[in-house]
Amino acid sequence: MTTMGAGMDGRRERRRGGAILAAGTLVAALALAGCSAGDSGSADSAGTAAEAPRGALDKGSGAEAAGTAGAGAPDLRVDQRAIIYTGSMRVQVTDVDAAAREVSALVTRAGGFVGGDQRRSAEADAVAELQLRVPAARFSGVVEEVAKLGRQQSREINTQDVTEETVDLEARIITQRARVDSARRLLARANSIADLVSLENELGRREADLASLEAKKxxxxxxxxxxxxxxxxxxxxAKTSEEKNETGFLVGLKGGWKAFATSMTVLLTVLGALLPWLVAVGVPLAVVLLVLRRRRRSPAQTAEISAPQPVPAARSAP
Known part of the structure; x- marks a missing residue:
């Protein structure tokens, strides 16, 4: 009995020692895990904190690069570009004056105005040249409406993209304004007459350059x-420019006849203008000349009559 009791006590002691050892091992393992987690969290936090500025810097650099790329890249949208539209067209109409009035009304409805109006009045070959200024958005519509007024003989449309020139002018104006402001500040702090005169001349030159740039804009x-x-x-x-450039015998004959008719018209016009003067001056002058001529003849005839006639000699008798 004593031996069995001792054996049971030994097994209990071994079990208790194993449990204590296992508990200690578990505690040590948990402690090591906690330290590792703390170190790892600290490292992760430190790494995150260290990488955050770098990420922000990278993000800022990317945004700046994107902004620079966006500023330097051209805007390919047509509605955002500066384009100059110009056009010329010739339309043959039945009534030139009525068509000109219709064109003026059309331009007014489109929000523009007539910048020039030159007309050559005649019956069948009348010509009217109108210079129209219309908003760019209504350019094509106005051209098509004008073409419908009669028979279109010619059309020429030109475009000029001045986007880069406009952007360059904007930048130069901003720079020139800064130069003008700088010259004004220096002029306000001038202490001598020489500096004052020099700065005034420089300020005037810069202001003139700024005014020129703004005028171009x-x-x-x-x-x-x-x-x-x-x-x-x-x-x-009315003849077109192509018809006016025709050559040949008949064309030359027609041109010569027109020149002869024009010359005769001019000659008759001059003669008609001089005829009243010829009548008013020429008739009295002719009368005076006739009277003087008769007076010159009268003394001569009187002398001939008054002169003694020679007596014929008497013949002797045979």
Missing amino acids: RRLADLTALSTITVALAGPA
Whole structure:
């Protein structure tokens, strides 16, 4: 019994020692895991904290690069570009004056105006040349409407992209304004007359350059905002430029006859203008000359009559 009790006590002690050992091992393992987790979290936090500025910098650099690329890349949208539209066309119409009035009304409805109006009045070969200024957005529509007024003989449309020139002018104007402001600040701090005169001259030159750049900008803005269309309205008998350049015997004969008729017309016009003067001056002058001629003849005839006639000699008798 004593031996069995001792054996059971030994097994209990071994079990208790194993349990204690297992508990200690578990505690040590948990402690090591906690330290590892803490170190790993710290390292991760440190790494995150270290990488955050780098990421932000990379992000900022990317945004700046994207902004630079966006600023330097051209805008390919047509509605965002500065384009100058110009056109010229010739339309043959029945009534030139009525067609000219219709064109003026058409331009007014489109939001533009007539910039020039030159007409050569005649019956069948009348010609009217109108310079139209219309908004760029209505350019094509106005051209098509004008072409419907009669028989279109010619059309020429031109475009000029001035986007880069406009952007360059904007940058130069900004720079020039900064130079003008700098010169004004220096002028306000001038202490001597020589500096004052020199700075005034420099300020005047910079202001003149700025005014020139702004004038160019306004000119470009006007050309891009309002397109120009030159319209020639011709009567039924009006000749085109191609017909005017014809050559040949008949063409030369026709031209010579026209020149002869024109010369005769001019000669008759001059003669008609001089005829009243010839009548008013020539008739009295002719009368005076006739009277003087008769007076010169009268003394001569009197002398001949008064002169003694010679007596014929008497003949002797045979």
